[in-house]
Amino acid sequence: MPFPYDATYNKESVVELADAIMANWKTDASEVPDLDVGRLFATIKLICEHVSSIEKYTEVDKDMQALLAVATATSWFSKEQTEKLDEWLEEVASPDEAEDWLPNFPEEGTRQAVIKGLGAHTAVVTIDKVGKAIDIEYEGGNYGQGKHDGSVRITEGHLRIYDSRYPGKHLVSHDDLPSNPADLKWCMQSTNWDYGWDEEET
Secondary structure, eight states: OOOOTTOOSSHHHHHHHHHHHHTTTTSOGGGSTTOOHHHHHHHHHHHHHHHHTOSOOOSOOHHHHHHHHHHHHSSOSOHHHHHHHHHHHHHHTSOOOOOOOGGGSOHHHHHHHHHHHHTOSEEEEEEETTTTEEEEEEEEEOSSSOSEEEEEEEESSOEEEEETTSTTEEEEEOSOOOSSHHHHHHHHHOSOEEEEEOGGGO
């Protein structure tokens, strides 16, 4: 099969390129039709540079891993090129660790942010280090719809308010996610919220 020298970083192109190499990986370079080692290496290099530019590479790309593993297993490349392929393989197999944002929310600061942000009487903070979530149960809070008891939930992907008067329903913040208690207080006082429904209720 022909080598897709114009391959870019997307699942289809990476798989197509890996398949082309795999079909002949035990064959000497001089006997592989359409093989231009220089162009092939340049193509792989461009794809790897794209991966390296990803700001948050937090999950191993198995297709890229397969591409680089089979490429470095061939005898086609020079010693320097093979070392570079091995280096890229190691990088692809070592995703960035997700940032631990929980320490940015000290318990007392987070409690005060909800009390002041919602005008609540009391608030109790629970930090789930395993599930990566913070829950703040409050009493007498008000986001503009009257005094009530409820809870605030912060995760890596969302900020929600649960009003005990409306089971199965919650408010979802559409502002940027807070990165500290000051941001959380600001979000509590923002009007940029919309209703959502708990998954089990839909």
